[in-house]
Amino acid sequence: MSTTKKGKKIDIQMQTRLEARARIIKALAHPTRLFMVEELSQKERCVSELTEMIGSDVSTVSKHLSVLKNAGIVQDQKKGSQVYYILRMPCIRNFLVTFKSVYMV
Amino acid sequence: MSTTKKGKKIDIQMQTRLEARARIIKALAHPTRLFMVEELSQKERCVSELTEMIGSDVSTVSKHLSVLKNAGIVQDQKKGSQVYYILRMPCIRNFLVTFKSVYMV
DNA sequence: TGGTTATTTGGTAAGATAGCCAAATAGCCA
DNA sequence: TGGCTATTTGGCTATCTTACCAAATAACCA
Numbered sequence: 001m002s003t004t005k006k007g008k009k010i011d012i013q014m015q016t017r018l019e020a021r022a023r024i025i026k027a028l029a030h031p032t033r034l035f036m037v038e039e040l041s042q043k044e045r046c047v048s049e050l051t052e053m054i055g056s057d058v059s060t061v062s063k064h065l066s067v068l069k070n071a072g073i074v075q076d077q078k079k080g081s082q083v084y085y086i087l088r089m090p091c092i093r094n095f096l097v098t099f100k101s102v103y104m105v
Numbered sequence: 106m107s108t109t110k111k112g113k114k115i116d117i118q119m120q121t122r123l124e125a126r127a128r129i130i131k132a133l134a135h136p137t138r139l140f141m142v143e144e145l146s147q148k149e150r151c152v153s154e155l156t157e158m159i160g161s162d163v164s165t166v167s168k169h170l171s172v173l174k175n176a177g178i179v180q181d182q183k184k185g186s187q188v189y190y191i192l193r194m195p196c197i198r199n200f201l202v203t204f205k206s207v208y209m210v
Numbered sequence: 211t212g213g214t215t216a217t218t219t220g221g222t223a224a225g226a227t228a229g230c231c232a233a234a235t236a237g238c239c240a
Numbered sequence: 241t242g243g244c245t246a247t248t249t250g251g252c253t254a255t256c257t258t259a260c261c262a263a264a265t266a267a268c269c270a
Binding site for chain 4: 151152153163164166167168171185186187188
């Protein structure tokens with residue numbers, strides 16, 4: 001019969017959506033980048049400010065920012081010789097709040 | 106003066122919490138594991154059912170499940186010769202719902 | 211223009227991840 | 241017990257990730 005409880009196989013569209021979600025989640029999956037997202041959800045920060053807070057090499061910080069930018073999570077804006085970053089989707093704060101309430105970490 | 110707008114450096118406790126969050130998020134950061142979490146938030150499934158849906162080698166599926174288990178996201182329960190998995194924190198559904206509403210993917 | 215600061219990019223080495231196959235383990239039942 | 245099914249684990253390889261340093265690029269200002 002056709003009304004069993006068997007789960008459906010993953011189809012192409014589902015696979016595509018899962019990959020899109022995973023790509024974004026993967027961009028969040030690093031302590032430094034989580035910190036950046038939290039910080040940038042409060043106020044914009046330039047690379048050197050973030051570098052000072054984080055304490056890694058500035059090139060490392062810059063690369064983390066580009067990971068977030070490529071995932072569409074933050075955006076940058078040049079101001080003179082500095083580059084300021086800010087959350088592109090402010091509603092991601094809800095996401096993190098939910099996350100913290102779920103996991104209590 | 107001491108009332109500048111400088112951001113604070115990350116302290117040890119903050120670092121520890123960021124790492125804990127990143128560890129959990131990293132466990133979610135794979136299309137197959139996202140699928141598992143969604144599926145297991147609906148109903149429990151055994152390894153062979155998931156394998157059938159996912160279409161990878163059963164050893165690959167088993168390893169993905171152990172990643173989720175080690176992160177505390179799912180738990181397993183033996184029933185005869187089969188191992189059933191289920192979401193350990195059902196509230197993670199909210200997390201995914203929020204995520205999807207934020208990112209629309 | 212030349213020097214200085216801010217940021218990004220290239221290169222590279224160490225470590226982590228993901229997939230498959232093969233082998234080990236566990237439970238079932240004839 | 242022996243054979244079967246379900247699952248996990250070990251081994252291996254290819255690929256990705258991260259961190260740092262060095263070098264390239266961009267903007268400013270003296």
